[in-house]
Amino acid sequence: MTLAQSFGPLVGRQDEIRRVDALTGAARAGRGGVLVLRGEAGIGKSALLDHAGRTAAGFRIVRSFGSEYETELPFAALHQLCAPVLGHLPELPAQHREALQVAFGLSTGAPDMFRIGLATLELLASAARERPLLCLIDDAQWLDTASSKALAFLARRVSSEPVAVVFAVRPNGEPGELDELPGLSVGGLSDADARTLLAAKSHATLDDQVRQRIMAEARGNPLALLELPRAGGFAPPDTSSVPTRIERGFQARLRDLPADARLLLTIASADPTGDPGLLWPAATRLHMDVTTTSTAATETGLVDFSTRVRFCHPLARSAVYRAAEPAQRRTAHRVLGEVTDPVVDPDRRAWHRAQAGTGPDDEVAAELERSAARAQSRGGVVAAAAFIERAAALSLDAARRTERTLAAVEAHLDAGTTDTAAELLTTVENTALDELQHARVDLLRGRIAFVRHTDVNGPMFMLRAAQRLAVSDPDQSREWFLDALEMSLVVGRASGVMDSVLTAARAAAPESRSPDVLDALTLLSTEGHRAAAPLLRNILDGGDSPLWTRRPALAVMLACELWDPHAHEAVVDSLMKTGRASGSPLVLRLGLAQQTSCAVLSGDLGQAMAAITEEAAIADAIGGPPVTYHRLQLAAMRGRREEAMELFASVLTAAGARGPGQLIANTHWAAAVLHNGLADYPAALAAARQATAHGDLFLTGISLPELVEAAVRCGEPAAAATALESLTERTEAGGTVSGLGIAAYARGLVTGVEDHYREAVDLLDKSPLLPYRGRAHLLYGEWLRREGRRRDCRRYLRTAHELLSEAGIEAFARRAADELRATGEKARSRSGHTYDQLTTQEVYIARLVATGATSNEVAARLFLSPRTIDAHLRNIFRKLGITSRRQLRNRPDLGV
Numbered sequence: 001m002t003l004a005q006s007f008g009p010l011v012g013r014q015d016e017i018r019r020v021d022a023l024t025g026a027a028r029a030g031r032g033g034v035l036v037l038r039g040e041a042g043i044g045k046s047a048l049l050d051h052a053g054r055t056a057a058g059f060r061i062v063r064s065f066g067s068e069y070e071t072e073l074p075f076a077a078l079h080q081l082c083a084p085v086l087g088h089l090p091e092l093p094a095q096h097r098e099a100l101q102v103a104f105g106l107s108t109g110a111p112d113m114f115r116i117g118l119a120t121l122e123l124l125a126s127a128a129r130e131r132p133l134l135c136l137i138d139d140a141q142w143l144d145t146a147s148s149k150a151l152a153f154l155a156r157r158v159s160s161e162p163v164a165v166v167f168a169v170r171p172n173g174e175p176g177e178l179d180e181l182p183g184l185s186v187g188g189l190s191d192a193d194a195r196t197l198l199a200a201k202s203h204a205t206l207d208d209q210v211r212q213r214i215m216a217e218a219r220g221n222p223l224a225l226l227e228l229p230r231a232g233g234f235a236p237p238d239t240s241s242v243p244t245r246i247e248r249g250f251q252a253r254l255r256d257l258p259a260d261a262r263l264l265l266t267i268a269s270a271d272p273t274g275d276p277g278l279l280w281p282a283a284t285r286l287h288m289d290v291t292t293t294s295t296a297a298t299e300t301g302l303v304d305f306s307t308r309v310r311f312c313h314p315l316a317r318s319a320v321y322r323a324a325e326p327a328q329r330r331t332a333h334r335v336l337g338e339v340t341d342p343v344v345d346p347d348r349r350a351w352h353r354a355q356a357g358t359g360p361d362d363e364v365a366a367e368l369e370r371s372a373a374r375a376q377s378r379g380g381v382v383a384a385a386a387f388i389e390r391a392a393a394l395s396l397d398a399a400r401r402t403e404r405t406l407a408a409v410e411a412h413l414d415a416g417t418t419d420t421a422a423e424l425l426t427t428v429e430n431t432a433l434d435e436l437q438h439a440r441v442d443l444l445r446g447r448i449a450f451v452r453h454t455d456v457n458g459p460m461f462m463l464r465a466a467q468r469l470a471v472s473d474p475d476q477s478r479e480w481f482l483d484a485l486e487m488s489l490v491v492g493r494a495s496g497v498m499d500s501v502l503t504a505a506r507a508a509a510p511e512s513r514s515p516d517v518l519d520a521l522t523l524l525s526t527e528g529h530r531a532a533a534p535l536l537r538n539i540l541d542g543g544d545s546p547l548w549t550r551r552p553a554l555a556v557m558l559a560c561e562l563w564d565p566h567a568h569e570a571v572v573d574s575l576m577k578t579g580r581a582s583g584s585p586l587v588l589r590l591g592l593a594q595q596t597s598c599a600v601l602s603g604d605l606g607q608a609m610a611a612i613t614e615e616a617a618i619a620d621a622i623g624g625p626p627v628t629y630h631r632l633q634l635a636a637m638r639g640r641r642e643e644a645m646e647l648f649a650s651v652l653t654a655a656g657a658r659g660p661g662q663l664i665a666n667t668h669w670a671a672a673v674l675h676n677g678l679a680d681y682p683a684a685l686a687a688a689r690q691a692t693a694h695g696d697l698f699l700t701g702i703s704l705p706e707l708v709e710a711a712v713r714c715g716e717p718a719a720a721a722t723a724l725e726s727l728t729e730r731t732e733a734g735g736t737v738s739g740l741g742i743a744a745y746a747r748g749l750v751t752g753v754e755d756h757y758r759e760a761v762d763l764l765d766k767s768p769l770l771p772y773r774g775r776a777h778l779l780y781g782e783w784l785r786r787e788g789r790r791r792d793c794r795r796y797l798r799t800a801h802e803l804l805s806e807a808g809i810e811a812f813a814r815r816a817a818d819e820l821r822a823t824g825e826k827a828r829s830r831s832g833h834t835y836d837q838l839t840t841q842e843v844y845i846a847r848l849v850a851t852g853a854t855s856n857e858v859a860a861r862l863f864l865s866p867r868t869i870d871a872h873l874r875n876i877f878r879k880l881g882i883t884s885r886r887q888l889r890n891r892p893d894l895g896v
Contacts, residue, residue: 012193042223066142117153188220563739603770639811677811
């Protein structure tokens with residue numbers, strides 16, 4: 001029995017009990033949910049978990065807990081939770097079954113981190129088919145990162161399963177995976193409840209003065225109310241935190257213990273698995289009288305030795321470990337390392353051996369390096385970083401220490417622990433480095449700076465790295481010049497970087513063996529689009545090795561810079577195929593974001609919504625924020641002022657601290673499109689000027705038509721002419737019907753020459769860019785009406801309205817409708833789009849189901865359970881007034 005269970009009735013916790021009971025009651029009825037209990041140590045979270053377990057009649061209960069000493073071991077806590085239900089593994093699809101088997105060390109290979117959360121959901125959902133399932137996770141602040149991500153993912157998706165998940169966590173001020181989940185703050189007891197608990201559980205007779213002082217020091221903390229009376233109550237007032245005082249109370253119980261009993265407790269505290277199969281052999285190696293020492297340790301009330309070694313409270317474990325002398329802790333880790341199976345659990349053995357040492361040890365360092373490699377292959381990037389960092393610290397050989405430190409910096413960057421990476425890097429900067437190592441240091445400094453959005457030195461460091469290798473490794477040097485540009489694109493901070501890269505490259509980059517993308521970009525920068533376009537196109541297509549297979553972000557920018565929607569689509573198709581085949585979240589998210597952009601520019605807004613939904617699901621699955629720029633593009637093209645302006649404002653606020661960047665430029669381009677659609681030309685002109693201010697690839701070119709239109713409407717012909725000149729150079733160099741058609745209608749705006757409008761309409765009729773095709777008809781129709789040719793203009797305005805309204809491009813469609821009304825003709829109102837009635841997630845599900853996809857197939861794409869997909873389908877049917885999947889296939893406005 002734990003100390004939390006010994007509390008008996010949960011004094012003063014009626015509201016908390018109701019929340020817990022409501023959660024389990026809903027899960028019993030098939031409506032799963034999650035509750036995160038947040039509060040300081042000893043506040044009663046564990047008691048509430050125990051209450052949930054005792055009162056969940058008919059539930060199957062699985063438990064897990066975080067361990068302060070296992071935060072680096074990937075999937076340790078998740079395996080602990082899932083172990084009792086692994087018998088259901090055969091019921092899972094093969095890819096999910098294999099992902100969990102590899103993650104849990106049941107088979108070899110690299111786990112698919114992309115699928116582990118969904119596989120866990122399916123495993124627990126399978127177990128819950130027999131009876132409802134209750135998952136209790138204590139000390140969640142110490143969950144290893146991989147488990148924390150998987151469990152948070154699970155908790156967000158159990159709403160359609162008979163599964164209840166309850167976490168207990170101590171807030172530590174750091175952002176965590178559980179922050180966004182439904183929670184309950186567990187505070188201190190009231191004075192009345194504190195008196196009740198103190199009177200009921202105190203084993204000492206306390207006078208009023210002592211009772212009042214204990215209550216004042218405990219501050220309503222139930223564990224403190226139980227533990228402080230054991231200290232006698234007559235010590236001077238303690239101003240330290242309540243958990244600290246509770247730990248001291250636990251440590252006080254160790255004072256009179258025999259040395260062997262204290263050492264036994266230290267061994268138990270150093271082994272977070274609680275496995276008696278490790279504890280007793282370890283004790284035997286130290287020639288302990290196990291019976292006598294375990295009896296003495298048990299009498300302290302700190303620990304219970306049974307089928308599992310359990311401390312009465314996590315603070316008790318911490319108190320015992322911290323109370324031990326360093327030599328005792330090293331001894332504990334040494335014997336635990338000796339009894340841990342090197343085949344079954346090599347990583348925990350290596351970690352114990354590392355903690356047992358007092359100085360450098362190349363043998364242990366090599367073992368930790370192997371553990372890092374295993375952790376990396378299992379997706380445990382945090383674990384890999386911890387292992388390799390410790391290996392570097394234990395390395396006696398200076399050269400190996402440097403190499404391992406640099407590897408640890410890279411691992412910490414991959415794990416997202418940027419501050420640790422930066423701190424580690426400083427430890428090698430003043431050591432003896434060769435030129436390649438100096439270059440690696442600069443490259444890592446650059447990566448760190450790029451991730452830190454307020455640090456503008458990323459390009460400088462990466463370019464210096466490239467310059468260092470100009471003589472010794474010219475091929476690598478050129479690649480690192482491009483790395484600076486590609487990374488700036490990936491993190492959305494390319495504004496101004498290309499100029500810096502190309503200036504440095506002209507000064508220091510070695511000659512290329514054959515013209516490459518760096519040469520093409522240099523030519524673009526120095527001689528313009530007409531000179532560079534042929535080489536850019538050759539580099540983009542690349543024969544057997546197109547650019548997008550090596551530098552997808554740069555390939556997208558160049559395809560759009562050439563006004564080539566077909567090349568853009570080819571890049572997207574390649575990214576999607578590669579991402580789906582490899583399971584790479586990075587590639588697939590980039591592909592989906594670009595699929596959205598393609599769909600927006602071609603007027604398929606339903607496809608855009610579907611891609612946004614899948615990208616957001618992947619972002620959630622891996623615990624990252626969703627991509628934003630493609631959402632801006634969709635909002636602009638739909639033309640809904642309030643929705644779009646709210647999104648623009650939030651993006652600009654979030655991105656403002658970074659300074660000029662692609663995300664900000666994207667927002668300004670989107671605002672220019674929106675305001676031109678709304679006929680708010682001054683606002684459109686201001687936004688278009690901002691979008692073109694920094695000369696960004698793609699964004700400058702695509703913003704120029706908005707600048708021309710807004711400048712003409714605002715009576716600024718000089719600005720319009722300048723923008724048209726730049727647009728013409730770009731589109732003529734690209735030579736595509738899309739670019740040439742858009743430039744033609746921009747020219748018509750500036751010159752007022754009818755042939756330019758007619759040319760635009762004819763060219764864009766061959767273009768996949770429907771919004772621009774509709775706008776060409778709209779602008780020509782507007783010009784004809786202003787020329788007094790009402791009969792001629794109706795044809796073009798009618799076509800514009802049909803194209804734009806059927807696509808859901810609402811603001812521009814309203815412009816066309818207003819123009820038609822001005823001619824005396826009423827625009828035909830369109831029927832509502834399916835995606836106007838559905839959420840973006842429902843649009844995605846409807847589109848996939850309309851192609852014949854099963855609930856299981858849709859669930860795998862969105863990382864949801866099939867039961868959840870079926871629930872969404874019922875909502876879709878209700879909203880659309882249909883009753884079957886077959887009827888979805890008969891809705892052409894789904895665009896499938």
